[in-house]
Amino acid sequence: QVTLKESGPVLVKPTETLTLTCTVSGFSLSNARMGVSWIRQPPGKALEWLAHIFSNDEKSYSTSLKSRLTISKDTSKSQVVLTMTNMDPVDTATYYCARISRGYSGYDYDYFDYWGQGTLVTVSS
Amino acid sequence: SYVLTQPPSVSVAPGKTARITCGGNNIGSKSVHWYQQKPGQAPVLVIYYDSDRPSGIPERFSGSNSGNTATLTISRVEAGDEADYYCQVWDSSSDHLFGGGTKLTVL
Numbered sequence: 343q344v345t346l347k348e349s350g351p352v353l354v355k356p357t358e359t360l361t362l363t364c365t366v367s368g369f370s371l372s373n374a375r376m377g378v379s380w381i382r383q384p385p386g387k388a389l390e391w392l393a394h395i396f397s398n399d400e401k402s403y404s405t406s407l408k409s410r411l412t413i414s415k416d417t418s419k420s421q422v423v424l425t426m427t428n429m430d431p432v433d434t435a436t437y438y439c440a441r442i443s444r445g446y447s448g449y450d451y452d453y454f455d456y457w458g459q460g461t462l463v464t465v466s467s
Numbered sequence: 468s469y470v471l472t473q474p475p476s477v478s479v480a481p482g483k484t485a486r487i488t489c490g491g492n493n494i495g496s497k498s499v500h501w502y503q504q505k506p507g508q509a510p511v512l513v514i515y516y517d518s519d520r521p522s523g524i525p526e527r528f529s530g531s532n533s534g535n536t537a538t539l540t541i542s543r544v545e546a547g548d549e550a551d552y553y554c555q556v557w558d559s560s561s562d563h564l565f566g567g568g569t570k571l572t573v574l
Contacts, residue, residue, distance in 0.1 A: 379563070388553065388565055388566070388567045388568045389502075389510065389553055389555075389565040389568070390565065391562060391563035391564070391565065394563070402562060403562075404562060405468075405560075405561070405562065438509055438510075440510075445498075445515075445516055447498070447516065451497075451498035451516060451557060452557055452563065453498075453500040453512060453515040453516070453555070454500070454502070454510070454512060454555070455512050455515070455521060456512075457509040457510055457511070458509065459509055460509050
């Protein structure tokens with residue numbers, strides 16, 4: 343059974359750095375063609391992809407947030423960590439981690455097949 | 468950057484067919500994935516690679532993709548299908564991109 347669980351602070355102050363941890367079970371972070379993404383959703387708004395990391399340590403970041411994000415993994419602990427610097431009230435959102443599965447049909451395609459329950463992070467002084 | 472356009476809302480009577488569209492420039496050349504999100508819950512993958520269904524997703528859910536429009540079709544709609552639906556693609560200029568979401572209301 344694949345599960346993902348987010349953990350981290352529920353409240354951060356403006357300008358602080360947010361650190362979120364995703365702990366996975368039911369699959370290994372060393373599985374080929376699998377990875378973990380972070381995705382967020384402001385209250386009442388759409389989903390926004392933030393970053394991903396694959397088993398081969400391939401990393402990618404949202405173009406608009408790239409300068410503020412860092413993603414890393416600890417395979418032995420089955421954890422993926424996302425840090426986001428210089429938090430602002432507009433970053434208030436539910437943050438999800440999700441497993442990525444990568445298929446191939448002449449080209450790679452990625453989809454998010456399992457999601458954590460999400461964690462609401464509020465940015466306020 | 469690439470843009471995905473979904474209608475904000477779609478309404479359908481129980482037992483009828485709902486069609487939710489996702490528009491994008493030449494989206495038919497990309498793989499489209501669909502997610503269902505009920506209030507207060509995490510999204511659930513319902514269609515991947517345009518038209519494949521994950522295990523556990525009813526056959527009532529189907530997908531298609533051609534030209535500038537991808538479509539999620541829900542047949543024999545039930546009250547439990549009421550949710551927000553998001554399409555998603557990968558694009559070299561936008562990385563992983565989600566549509567704005569469509570709220571499906573079952574009348």
